[in-house]
Amino acid sequence: MFEILRKSLETGVVTTRYPATPVEVAPNARGRPEIDWAHWLDARPAARVCPTGAIEYADAAGVRTASLDLSKCVFCGLCADVDQAIRMTNQCELASRSRNGLITTARYALNPDGSHAALASGPVAAGVADPGDRPQRGRLQEQEPTTGGTAALDALGAQIRERTARLLGRSLHIREVDAGSCNGCEIEIVGLNNPIYDAERFGIHFVASPRHADLLLVTGPVTRNMELALRKTYDATPEPRLVVAVGACGCSGGMFGVNYATRGAVDAVVPVDVYIPGCPPNPHALLHGILLALDRLPAKR
């Protein structure tokens, strides 16, 4: 017992202060791909190497419509390998309240050889008023990042606690549903409970039953064999309830798409409030998405 205590004291506090402090990711971590839309010479090579169709194009009457869909992206970076106009950033806070909010589209006039002559319009993020290609951000993130410190953390924590307390009776209870994932997303979701990310500091708690849950955290793709179980779990969750789709497969079907055995995205089966891209999203990205979802919960009467 003494050894156990000694080890704990020796270790000290290891918990991150995120979101009061910036995400802790490696500089070479592959997050959101950034396209230099104005100087993009040809969408075809990137589209050819993209394994999930996250980069796509369609040509009609001398005009190419090219798009980047973060809900499909598995962040492999193969596009950046073949195209100098694409760069992998390490931005991982990509959650959006709408699937469209993850899609950016631009139009190009075409040269005879099929390369881009000039940017005709865009880039625009579909469904977002802001013409930038950044996904829509939640109110939590719109605050100026503070210099960190206990005061900022306390302030933010208090704000979240106040909100969750008002809406959900002091805490947010999450039921995780694996509706067909490869278990990669589960590894990172389990990580939310480790002492580094410690979701409990926000009053966020994973529960065993949907009857106790306020939020369903669903990974996909939703298989034919899990469709009914997901529907039943959703129906068993009392209102008000939130659904967060996790990972490329949960957001869009990912590598698997729709086939004889899968229904694809989570929103093909139950309504989704927030989409968290990633393959898998890291615990920062998961926290970001969950906090974004909280912001949207309708107030209790």
Place this chain on the structure above:
Amino acid sequence: MTLLPELQPILADLQDSFSGRFTAVQMPRANEVYFHGPMEVVAGFCAQLYRKWDGRLVSLFADDARAGDGVFHLYYVFALDAAHGFFVLRVPVPPDRPEFPSLTDAIHAVNWQEREIQDLFGLKLLGHPNPRRCALHDDWPEVYPLRKDFDLHTVLPPFQGERHKMRTVEGEGVFQVPVGPVHAGIIEPGHFLFSVAGEPVLYLQLRMFYTHKGTEKLFENLPVAHGVRLAESISGDSAFAHATAFCHAVERAAGVEVPPRARALRTICLELERLYNHLGDVGAICTDVAFTTANMHMMRFKERVLRLNERLTGNRLLRGMARLGGVRFDFDAAQRAALVQLLDELAPECESLFELIRESSGLRDRLETTGILKPEVARDLGVVGLAGRASGIDRDLRRDFPHDFYDQVSFTVPVFTEGDVQRRLVVRREEVGQSFAILRQTLAKMPDGPLHVEIGVLPADRVALGYVEGWRGEIFHWIRTAPGGRLARCKIKDPSLQNWPALTEAILGNIIPDFPVVNKSFNLSYSGTDR
């Protein structure tokens, strides 16, 4: 191709015994031999390899070759661990008589694999003790998804009706406890039906394949390079091991040699994958018997490895690192230093924590003699990987079929015979130590040179077996190539498929509250099983 010397007497013996009954014997690689023969030789061929040469059937699958050869083919893949080679028996199944005899009565290890062939190819099993559906749930219409005339995008009616007729267990005080597919913890979906008398479990029935996603069919519909990314999604906790097994298969089919530096980098990544999973599992086993402090420390270590993975490869689960012909990213001096630093810091930390775990009598009390998988049962079920090594099965592809850089490093394979949860924990503990040693040796011997070799255009109609000892056990990917750089078939064999039935044996006589820790001690992949 010159065959490995150890395999030559076995080959000669088989040719002697089955003289004239093989229509062809092909040796595409030094450790991979294909025998083409009629269905009648299967039983004798199996018996001879099992009894005389200590062979074991590691994969059994079908392939729809009606377009080219007018028949289905069954492939029986045997590993000859002591001789370091694979013998593959290919037998035809005519489409007008779509049936094949079962071996399950003699070799229990093929039970699920035979039924999967029946479900996915519509080849009827003859003489199987339990020929019910396995891979497809009972409500599935009469479709055979892996036949070539079945389209990947076929739309099936949504689920309705019955998944599986579970057996009832009756008697005074006996009742049944259904669990899943949505579980209480953050784990994958599957259905368990416990039959209990009081607390002890009398009988456990499993219903898997909830996460069946058509993965093998999907491989046939993708360019081969995209297959690497798909292989990363077979089982997320073994993303790199599966992707590497797939790359091995393609590289062997293309006949290219992966450069030494790439082989060393692959070995580093495979060991990092082993590390983060073993550390996480040791912690999770502790949590399941209420020693959460140990788990908190273990999760902290696991997080450190995940962050190092990101620093080295750009992704915490090593995704995106694998590529055909080698690897995508080199490690620069700073990255190698980060790896060394992790080893320097983590090794003593792990040591002191393992000491803490070892000294916890309460923990030992819960783990020792819990969930025993007896060696003879493990052998009958063909249990592989760390679960096998805790039950006396001394096998490890890294030692017996050294792939990548494993022939350049020295390490030991821990083996125990007790087969309880404690030994499955100790195997992990020992393997963590061996991983540290392998990583250090690989770094010290890191060869220079290119990171990959070009595969070129993949020739059509080649077959090849790729294999990797993942952290959980042996992973096989078998491919047959099609024209245009595509695959006609990709058979994935995850160790979980082999080991699930062992769980139903290990839990017998244990109490239900111990099921989580017994289950966790195997930690099998649902997605790897269901595909």
